Amino acid sequence: MAVDSTLAEMHWKHDLLGSIEIGIVVLNKNYEVQVWNQFMENHSNIVPGFIKDKSIFEFFPEIDKNWLIRKAEPAFSLRCPVFVIWEQRPYLFKFGTNRPITSHGEHMYQNITIFPLASLSGQVEQICIVVYDVTDEALNRLGIQTLNKELEKVSRVDGLTGLFNRRYWEEQFELEFKREKRNDKPASVVMIDIDHFKKVNDNYGHPAGDDVIRALAKLIQKASRETDVCGRYGGEEFAILLPDTPVANVEFLTERIRRLVEKYTVVHEEHEIKFTISVGIAGFEQKFKDHVQWLEAADQALYRAKLSGRNKVVVAGE
Numbered sequence: 001m002a003v004d005s006t007l008a009e010m011h012w013k014h015d016l017l018g019s020i021e022i023g024i025v026v027l028n029k030n031y032e033v034q035v036w037n038q039f040m041e042n043h044s045n046i047v048p049g050f051i052k053d054k055s056i057f058e059f060f061p062e063i064d065k066n067w068l069i070r071k072a073e074p075a076f077s078l079r080c081p082v083f084v085i086w087e088q089r090p091y092l093f094k095f096g097t098n099r100p101i102t103s104h105g106e107h108m109y110q111n112i113t114i115f116p117l118a119s120l121s122g123q124v125e126q127i128c129i130v131v132y133d134v135t136d137e138a139l140n141r142l143g144i145q146t147l148n149k150e151l152e153k154v155s156r157v158d159g160l161t162g163l164f165n166r167r168y169w170e171e172q173f174e175l176e177f178k179r180e181k182r183n184d185k186p187a188s189v190v191m192i193d194i195d196h197f198k199k200v201n202d203n204y205g206h207p208a209g210d211d212v213i214r215a216l217a218k219l220i221q222k223a224s225r226e227t228d229v230c231g232r233y234g235g236e237e238f239a240i241l242l243p244d245t246p247v248a249n250v251e252f253l254t255e256r257i258r259r260l261v262e263k264y265t266v267v268h269e270e271h272e273i274k275f276t277i278s279v280g281i282a283g284f285e286q287k288f289k290d291h292v293q294w295l296e297a298a299d300q301a302l303y304r305a306k307l308s309g310r311n312k313v314v315v316a317g318e
């Protein structure tokens with residue numbers, strides 16, 4: 001009778017371990033597998049009889065041995081459970097998943113709990129690793145994060161050129177102005193405007209004009225440093241903020257862009273379009289009350305470049 005009830009108990013425990021949708025692995029102190037439930041078998045294609053008494057590290061090279069031993073140590077020595085969530089480590093066992101393939105990989109995301117299994121004497125000779133499949137939750141979260149990053153980028157960038165849009169550029173410019181007010185280091189701002197751009201639109205059409213705007217944006221970006229903040233300020237007007245750069249260096253740089261543009265040809269359908277730019281530069285001065293005054297100085301220099309014949313670089317105050 002006693003044997004019967006023990007057998008029955010073993011049977012339902014076996015059924016229970018087999019039917020639950022979580023992985024259960026019992027390891028001894030040598031990290032050899034003692035229990036391997038149906039979930040683990042289904043996802044690894046390794047049957048319990050084959051892996052029993054073998055080191056877990058032999059079968060799963062993706063498991064960082066030192067890391068797992070370090071993690072499981074408190075379960076053995078302090079008898080406390082240990083939790084590892086997918087944000088810390090996406091998975092312990094590299095199992096596939098039947099979810100649609102996304103940019104976040106096609107493996108199963110797992111939360112892991114490591115429980116101490118104490119014997120009657122209170123000694124912990126074994127630990128139980130419980131593996132939860134949290135792929136749906138992880139993919140949702142990662143999907144939302146990607147979407148948020150995309151939205152953040154879209155809200156900063158001008159769609160036609162890929163440069164910063166006016167709003168974001170102005171925000172950065174205002175911040176730089178405040179930094180300059182405190183630090184008083186050399187910094188410059190540049191306004192660039194395409195000459196007689198209306199004629200480009202009138203002669204070749206609006207899409208051709210767009211190609212010219214895009215071409216100039218590329219030239220500006222190529223000539224600038226990573227720390228320069230390049231923006232499309234208006235239709236055919238661009239602004240560059242150059243932190244830590246004195247006016248003399250900027251004059252040299254913008255003169256180079258001006259010459260490059262002069263030589264450049266935009267090919268749109270059967271048309272070869274030539275164009276030029278006018279440039280205004282203003283170095284930071286402590287006398288500016290706000291960033292608007294600093295930008296106005298560059299704008300006035302640009303206006304003088306236009307008035308004095310276009311295709312020119314003019315520095316404010318010179």
Ligand SMILES: Nc1nc2c(ncn2[C@@H]2O[C@H](COP(=O)(O)OP(=O)(O)OP(=O)(O)O)[C@@H](O)[C@H]2O)c(=O)[nH]1
Binds near residue numbers: 197201206207213310
């Ligand atoms: N193709 C295209 N044209 C634009 C865009 N935004 C503004 N424009 C055009 O840019 C032209 C700007 O013309 P104006 O402000 O008169 O200046 P301009 O012809 O460049 O003359 P100057 O600046 O005095 O040399 C207008 O015809 C606008 O329609 C755009 O995104 N694409």
